[in-house]
Amino acid sequence: MFEQFKDKFNLDERKWNEYLSCFHRMEVASKTTLLAEGKVSKKMFVIEKGCIRAWLNNNGKDITAQFFFEGESVGSIESFMKNIPSPITIETIEPSILWMINKTDLDRMLSEIKEIPHLRDMFINKIFERTFDYMKYFFSSIRDTPQQRYLDLIKDRPQIVKRVPQHYIASYLGITTVHLSRIKSKLAKGD
Amino acid sequence: MFEQFKDKFNLDERKWNEYLSCFHRMEVASKTTLLAEGKVSKKMFVIEKGCIRAWLNNNGKDITAQFFFEGESVGSIESFMKNIPSPITIETIEPSILWMINKTDLDRMLSEIKEIPHLRDMFINKIFERTFDYMKYFFSSIRDTPQQRYLDLIKDRPQIVKRVPQHYIASYLGITTVHLSRIKSKLAKGD
């Protein structure tokens, strides 16, 4: 799972193994809640296999905020960093294999990493990339129609369309399932 | 302008003055373009007085992506960091007093700052805060109605409603000026 990062991290064998041992493998069923809204996040997860969504509660209706797939890391960064109640719930969509790391371990790991220039820069770039992603989503949400955003999803994140139930996709696009159904049938008829 | 940060930065007098001298004061008229879409950003600005917007072109129509006021720093971070064409245009709304810094100076400053733990952490926190902001905007855009987002704007960022022409606000909310007008008159009649 983590072998692919070994060269990139370029740590001595001992340190690398120490970091590896912080991650704990776990297998979970679909619809498992990994973090509940309102709880303070003390764990992060890396996905080996499966698919996860983050959602927020809006007077009873759940709004999907984000999807995660193999290789991605998942958690409420805001809750995790600031020690505040999580605004989102994190839940598996498929049965999944995850690698869990505790906040205490990750905090220690990060504070060490921040002293190593090339890893520090990797970390900062990672944060920037996430910022750029959210900017893109926000801009798209005020600029594009739901149909356009659905087409973008098909093009840029085909995984989502293939593996995720449609009502989650609809709420992620900010529309109803009925409307998404209409968009699909309209597209099927040839634009 | 920058005195307020002196304690927080906690640098020796010589370094502090060296950094200060990188910023150049400029006064510009309203509707001045500070960065045009498609150009690679080589400058960042800090606002002493005035108000600025960032917008993107969408087949001729401009969509306002963000507003900036006194004390905030402005630029296309993505263009600036990655040396790519800017996806946005940055333009003053009011006559403004700005402090400009060149990329070469800022790059040098940042690489020095990244070696000083408390400044590095301030920098990383700053990036995280920006990420959390965009997350919030994105979530709100798929969760809330335009009317709710307008009410949030009044509550959270009253500056915008007071100082910014209405058609910019409308495009920032992702709606037309006509619709924003309707929302306002509906609210004026008592919800």
Added chain:
DNA sequence: TGATGACGATAACATTTGTTATCAAATTAA
């Protein structure tokens, strides 16, 4: 095996939002 619930399509109707056009007030430029 059968029952149950999750998922998705569709129809009919309601509401929201966009489009175009017109007018008035405020601001800016000549």
Added chain:
DNA sequence: TTAATTTGATAACAAATGTTATCGTCATCA
């Protein structure tokens, strides 16, 4: 100051999107 231009409100109509309800298919589970 006068003439443009910008800004904002409103009306009438069109298009997009939401709501509620119904139905069929499929997976799950007892």
